[in-house]
Amino acid sequence: MNTFPARPFPHRHLLGIDGLSAADIDLILDLAEGYVEQNRQDDKKRSLLRGRTIVNLFFENSTRTRTSFELAGKRLGGDVINMSVDGTSVKKGETLLDTATTLNAMHLDALVVRHPESGAVQLLAEKVNCAVINGGDGTHEHPTQALLDALTIRRRKGKLSGLTVAICGDILHSRVARSNIALLNIMGARVRVVAPRTLLPAEIERLGVEVFHDMPRGLADVDIVMMLRLQSERMNGNFLPSTREYFHYFGLDAEKMARAKPDALIMHPGPINRGVEIDSAVADDLDRSLIRQQVEMGVAVRMACLDLLLNVPSQRNAP
Amino acid sequence: MPSTLLKNARLLDPWTSLDQRGDLLAIDGRIAAIGAEAAPGVPETAVVIECGGHCLSPGLVDMRVALREPGHEYVESLAISSQAAAVGGITSLVGLPDTDPVLDDVALVEFITRRAQKVGLVNIYAFAAATKGLRGQELTEMGLMASAGALGFTDGSRAIADALVMRRALSYARTFDLLIVQHPEEPRLAAGGAATEGEIATRLGLPGITPAAELIMIERDLRLVEITGGRYHAAHVSTAAAIDVIRKAKRRGLPVTCDTAPPYFALNETAIGEYRTFAKLSPPLRSETDRLAVVEGLKDGTIDAIASDHTPQDQDAKRQPYASAACGMVGLETLLPLALALYHGAGLPLLKVLRKLTQGPADILRLPVGRLAVGAPADLVLFDLDRPWRIDAKSFKSKARNTLFDGHPVQGKVLRTFVAGRMAHAAPEADSAVA
Numbered sequence: 001m002n003t004f005p006a007r008p009f010p011h012r013h014l015l016g017i018d019g020l021s022a023a024d025i026d027l028i029l030d031l032a033e034g035y036v037e038q039n040r041q042d043d044k045k046r047s048l049l050r051g052r053t054i055v056n057l058f059f060e061n062s063t064r065t066r067t068s069f070e071l072a073g074k075r076l077g078g079d080v081i082n083m084s085v086d087g088t089s090v091k092k093g094e095t096l097l098d099t100a101t102t103l104n105a106m107h108l109d110a111l112v113v114r115h116p117e118s119g120a121v122q123l124l125a126e127k128v129n130c131a132v133i134n135g136g137d138g139t140h141e142h143p144t145q146a147l148l149d150a151l152t153i154r155r156r157k158g159k160l161s162g163l164t165v166a167i168c169g170d171i172l173h174s175r176v177a178r179s180n181i182a183l184l185n186i187m188g189a190r191v192r193v194v195a196p197r198t199l200l201p202a203e204i205e206r207l208g209v210e211v212f213h214d215m216p217r218g219l220a221d222v223d224i225v226m227m228l229r230l231q232s233e234r235m236n237g238n239f240l241p242s243t244r245e246y247f248h249y250f251g252l253d254a255e256k257m258a259r260a261k262p263d264a265l266i267m268h269p270g271p272i273n274r275g276v277e278i279d280s281a282v283a284d285d286l287d288r289s290l291i292r293q294q295v296e297m298g299v300a301v302r303m304a305c306l307d308l309l310l311n312v313p314s315q316r317n318a319p
Numbered sequence: 320m321p322s323t324l325l326k327n328a329r330l331l332d333p334w335t336s337l338d339q340r341g342d343l344l345a346i347d348g349r350i351a352a353i354g355a356e357a358a359p360g361v362p363e364t365a366v367v368i369e370c371g372g373h374c375l376s377p378g379l380v381d382m383r384v385a386l387r388e389p390g391h392e393y394v395e396s397l398a399i400s401s402q403a404a405a406v407g408g409i410t411s412l413v414g415l416p417d418t419d420p421v422l423d424d425v426a427l428v429e430f431i432t433r434r435a436q437k438v439g440l441v442n443i444y445a446f447a448a449a450t451k452g453l454r455g456q457e458l459t460e461m462g463l464m465a466s467a468g469a470l471g472f473t474d475g476s477r478a479i480a481d482a483l484v485m486r487r488a489l490s491y492a493r494t495f496d497l498l499i500v501q502h503p504e505e506p507r508l509a510a511g512g513a514a515t516e517g518e519i520a521t522r523l524g525l526p527g528i529t530p531a532a533e534l535i536m537i538e539r540d541l542r543l544v545e546i547t548g549g550r551y552h553a554a555h556v557s558t559a560a561a562i563d564v565i566r567k568a569k570r571r572g573l574p575v576t577c578d579t580a581p582p583y584f585a586l587n588e589t590a591i592g593e594y595r596t597f598a599k600l601s602p603p604l605r606s607e608t609d610r611l612a613v614v615e616g617l618k619d620g621t622i623d624a625i626a627s628d629h630t631p632q633d634q635d636a637k638r639q640p641y642a643s644a645a646c647g648m649v650g651l652e653t654l655l656p657l658a659l660a661l662y663h664g665a666g667l668p669l670l671k672v673l674r675k676l677t678q679g680p681a682d683i684l685r686l687p688v689g690r691l692a693v694g695a696p697a698d699l700v701l702f703d704l705d706r707p708w709r710i711d712a713k714s715f716k717s718k719a720r721n722t723l724f725d726g727h728p729v730q731g732k733v734l735r736t737f738v739a740g741r742m743a744h745a746a747p748e749a750d751s752a753v754a
Contacts, residue, residue: 237457245460
């Protein structure tokens, strides 16, 4: 069912949304559509990547993303190994390059990397001789999350261009926000960010967003409300006084949601903090909440990415 | 509907620069008419008060008062504070959060608001804490406390010292367009200090505080205001250098305001005399050069407001060796006559002095008071501009009597104070003062 793409994916790695074209993104999403169907069959496994070795190299705790990548690799027939590296025992920089040398010796075909420091995945990509997929680097990019969000929206709304999307919450610390802002701009959507000023990075409007500090105004007439997870260490007075105040002004509940378009949809990269950034009634509203679909799309999108990066004739049997 | 006609007053409104003889009619707590003659709509039941040509101005708005309730009611209760304010012609006051417990929670802001309505002769508002427990580390629930009535956020008589915390406080407050009020004194430079560094402190052997402690904190804060765009107010500025940087910041268009208090334009550091602990203030009394710069700052508009900085202390707190004594002076009952010295003695126009006491602070606080406008609350003060008298601490409503101005000759006396049209104070001289 997955025909070989007419136009090869012109990238060796997937390090970020920044650098992709609209055609690249369409290619990934179109391919992922097929994998959504495949994943709903009883027999989910193909042998496209048979004999290929994929390592999930995670320098940061993750269950969902790692599992999603692991499933994606296995369903394409690849061998997937999970390597978790305790961040505290790693001396950054030098050790990261040592790791690259080690991995090169193991003849990997793809490396999925998550790292707490922005730019670390790119640094590793420069040193290894296999394809690298950024599974999230610091507060920089999380491209597969943006792609799975795009696929989720496209399947429900039929398009991305012309939609108004509000990304709400901790923009400052969010790689998900940065990747989504980039992708939605490339695809012609209008992007808003809604957050208290302490959770907004400087000159964020230069990234192509409209800035709001007030949920009712920021959500007015939007098609998509994308909530971000608020880490507990941001609360208790550092960036925010309390979860109570945050929820009161920036948490998504039915009343604030009423400002959005009647057919507006709710997204969240998960895991959600109920009663902190989102009210349970809204998160669990099957008609409006896409949170469950996002997880499903995640596996399909990651399969498409592995397919495009690994199933290329010129790279097959490459030294 | 209760109505009051104030006849034959010198109507003074800094908002419109009105200065003319006339009458003012208050109906149902609000100003219903102002004019050269009583409007035809005066109800027959109106209480008529003859003003004898004395000055009628918007009631004073005092934006810095240390409240002792909750926690230290034995020093001064809210009821006493509000009575003292009424005597001083103050119709709205703003309390600081350094009560016990600290005003850093929505429930406490609601408590003050409720108590104030119950016991208050005047309007009592509050600044809430900018950081939890005034510890200077974690932000408070500014949004919710503002909805509950807090007019701004400050750590009271402590500086918000940590630059990152200040940055986030300004930034967070700007989210809701709220005011951050700073006690501008670099705490490490001020630690242990009892007087301004210089000859007098040296002669008395008192640990000194460099006047640059104020300048450094304000300069830093102005940079943070530049980054964040947050609304910033420097309380009781007292040095020439600090006033100068605020002047320049205002010219650059930064959202910055400041106030000062009577001791800083009425006194200088020589008032310490032989270790008079009533002179121990925070910030400390300054040099004569600085005092003159404060007057200049009031004249040229750099300083927006005059606040009493009322800080009641019980006797035990002041009967101490100088360096160990508590800081502060009471000021509610002496605010107007001390400020009027700027008109009588320093050449400031009367309306300009009144503006610093009414419209100036009201605008910073965004309160719809401080003006003689039809529809505005009938918060008013009637005063005899020229009457000479001596401040007598024994006659204070305040239980605390810690003032250096006891026996000080002044000119100008509050005759009557009205809050929402109700008479909150009438001085014994009020009736005999009628010409």
